[in-house]
Amino acid sequence: MTSPAKFRKDKEIIAEYETQVKEIRAQLVEQLKCLDQQCELRVQLLQDLQDFFRKKAEIEMDYSRNLEKLAERFLAKTRSTKDHQFKKEQNVLSPVNCWNLLLTQVKRESRDHATLSDLYLNNIIPRFAQISEDSGRLFKKSKEVGLQLQEDLMKVLNELYTVMKTYHMYNSDSINAESKLKEAEKQEEKQMGRGARQEERQTPRSPDTLASVRMDDKPVRRSSVKKIEKMKEKRQAKYTENKLKAIKARNEYLLALEATNCCVFKYYVHDLSDLIDCCDLGYHASLHRALRTYLSAEFNLETSKHGGLETIENAAENLEAQADKQRLMETYNIIFCPPIRFDFQSHMGDQMGYVCAQQPLQGELLQRCQQLQSRLSTLRIENEEVKKTMEATLQTIQDMVTIEDFDVTDCFHHSNSMESVKSTVSESFMSKPSLAKRRANQQETEQFYFTKLKEFLEGRNLITKLQAKHDLIQKTLGESQKTDYCLASGRRNSTARKQESAQVIPLIVESCIRFISRHGLHHEGIFRVSGSQVEVNDIKNAFERGEDPLAGDQNDHDMDSIAGVLKLYFRGLENALFPKEVFHELMACVSMENLQDRATHIHKVLLSLPSNTLVIMRYLFAFLNHLSHYSEDNMMDPYNLAICFGPTLMSVPEGHDQVSCQAHVNELIKTIIIHHESIFPGSRDLEGPVYERVGATEEYCDSPHSEPPLVDEPAPDTVLDNHNSDDEIV
Structure with a gap:
């Protein structure tokens, strides 16, 4: 029977594991919340940009006085936001930096022009609306991938929990069997000792009488001893069986533990990074195009404003998804950093926290290592093909969103009359009949990319788990070779050691x-x-x-x-x-x-x-x-x-x-x-x-x-x- 102390110890181990998993689960929830906040901020940023340019187009005719009021309006809006601290932290991101520089630049604008007003209404604002729509769609798809990844991660944690409980159960059975075996050994010793004492207490008798008594007692003692020996053999077999089960269960637990830690690390270090990349897919490049459109109009309208606009141009050129991702993860490093590794929770009395490769398990582990190696080779080839397809699709999407169509210099080569401006704008990027077809192709390509991305991530998850088990088994099997190598290396040339x-x-x-x-x-x-x-x-x-x-x-x-x-x-x-x-x-x-x-x-x-x-x-x-x-x-x-x-x-x-x-x-x-x-x-x-x-x-x-x-x-x-x-x- 399991003692109360051992039972409490098991409960404490289980409670500690559940607490750690609970913390990870809370962290996963916070990650999605953070990405939701990013999406909301992005939508709000794009909406602000649309409102800004729409209002700016309306007040261009009122010249610099109303333009100054506009800048103050949006600056005040930024300062009075409810989530001011969150807004303040986002200032390190390149899109938000562009927005802030843009507001500063507005104070320097001083000329009204019909062409500029028309470009705001019919070119730049639709671009921001398109970016907002694309960002929302991509975020939704990215969130679906993120939820799937988190679900897979929790499955791995649940598998570890099951294996750990199995290990504790088998190890408890082994301890109980060992206790029963010791009890049988004590009974045997007690029986043997009792027989010896009885012979010593016998009163001296004649040889014939003494031989008769011994003949009568011998069958009784022999039967009792045989019975105890049989019980001992039975318990010895039971103990050996349970001990082997406990060792196998511990091996499975250690393998699952290593695989789980690798999966958790892979999720936090690689998957989250890829997920943020998906959320940002095309956003920075599209915003770059829209801002370059605005810059082209401003530079051609008024050369004297060139010095002030260079600041915004530099910010637009520095729109960088990777840098923003790094800043985001550094700002919220607590929720994006990997958790501590799961430690081996040894059962009471089990001090061997490593995979056992002794006989009769060595052959089994060797065979399993070879099977894992073969499986990994196949998976890597398959996943590499998926990765190549995914990267080619990603490049196609990047090509779609990096078209340099922001130059509107030709719009200023015509008369400033409204009729001429409208005829020019009608031939611009936003009015081309092929726009709908291009957007449909873009969305179809995005869908195919996310399909391949999910397939690639799932394959990488499986490879990570199997590779962790393979490496741990291979390391265990190579310990003896490592020992031989260390002994040999200890005898290397002393001159080389000095160098x-x-x-x-x-x-x-x-x-x-x-x-x-x-x-x-x-x-x-x-x-x-x-x-x-x-x-x-x-x-x-x-x-x-x-x-x-x-x-x-x-x-x-x-x-x-x-x-x-x-x-x-x-x-x-x-x-x-x-x-x-x-x-x-x-x-x-x-x-x-x-x-x-x-x-x-x-x-x-x-x-x-x-x-x-x-x-x-x-x-x-x-x-x-x-x-x-x-x-x-x-x-x-x-x-x-x-x-x-x-x-x-x-x-x-x-x-x-x-x-x-x-x-x-x-x-x-x-x-x-x-x-x-x-x-x-x-x-x-x-x-x-x-x-x-x-x-x-x-x-x-x-x-x-x-x-x-x-x-x-x-x-x-x-x-x-x-x-x-x-x-x-x-």
């Missing part, structure tokens, strides 16, 4: 710092201004291939992109450069008002870190200190550098106030930049490369890497192999 361990400063860090020290000390906004994401990725990929794209004296790279690569490297470390273990000790140092005392305490805390970590810190902060000396040119004093590097080098642990803690982190980084010489040990106390202050106009000496060095050249037996540096970082 590997000698590379303390990763190549990507050394090369980026060297490049910036040579060419970017005076670069304004270094580390603050974002570089080209394409170039950042190209440089990063080159380093990952073992190359050094910054070698030589060429200065053909964007300086902001180089700075972005350096920040990206430290931001991408699995563990931040400053470990979480010393977070509280370092934060305590910030409270010290005396800067020298603060630096001394920081020095003591950092001495507890590994030497290779200290070498990297010393190298980096010596460079940042050097860079701050040129703050009059680059505008990056220690405080500004700390703002850029604080979140990258030291993450705030969960459960802390992110805003206040980040301010303390920035203050700490600023202190280390200023007092780095007293905080970090010198070359005598800490062996390793040391950053040398080499200005942009100074010459470099030759280095073993055929590049200008920024470090002291080490002794011959500790030559750094920079090309293996990407793997040597704490």
